[in-house]
Amino acid sequence: MNSQLDEARQHFIQGLSRISHFGGFPKAMGAIYGAIYLSPGPLSLDEIVAQVGVTKGSVSTNVRMLERLNMVHKKVQLGDRKDYYTAETDFWKIVRSVLREREQSEFDLALRTVGESLTFVAEAELEGDDVETAVFYQTRMQNMQQFFNSLDNLVAAIIALDELRASTVQKLFGSLGSK
DSSP, X not given: XXXXXXXXXHHXXXXXXXXXXXXXXXXXXXXXXXHHHTOSSOEEHHHHHHHHOSOHXXXXXXXXXXXXXXXXXXXXXXXXOSXXXXXXXOHHHHHHHHHHHHIIIIIHHHHHHHHHHHHHHHHOXXXXXXXXXXXXXXXXXXXXXXXXXXXXXXXXXXXXXXXXXXXXXXXXXXXXXXX
């Protein structure tokens, strides 16, 4: 492969690794998706290991997470016992899957933690300067709780709009196909 193309590929994979880490996922997961995404054909675990430079165990674990997020798809090749993987290229599908995954775990945890913290503040037996500190904490925590609630509502709205879009397209093309 041309050295400039190889450099572009490596740079892209490193970029997805950083994006993945920023999004709260393992760096290796982003790198693995990047390698699969830039592959013109399906890749085996061994090929991914060679391209990304992480252990086979790490590749296997991260590929399973990518499958759960519908970012990669397992392909079977006749006459070969290995599993091969291709990348999902519909980024809206990926965003929807990631948002659903993150919404279920991280948002619930964040909302619960902030709510519990507010309860701790409300139940505290306070005197002196602690009252002022408690009011400050309560204001800050309530602001964060409102933000998380708004973010949670936004994610739910995005998911609902996408499902509505998919349903509308299905109805439109389903009805055209039956005429």
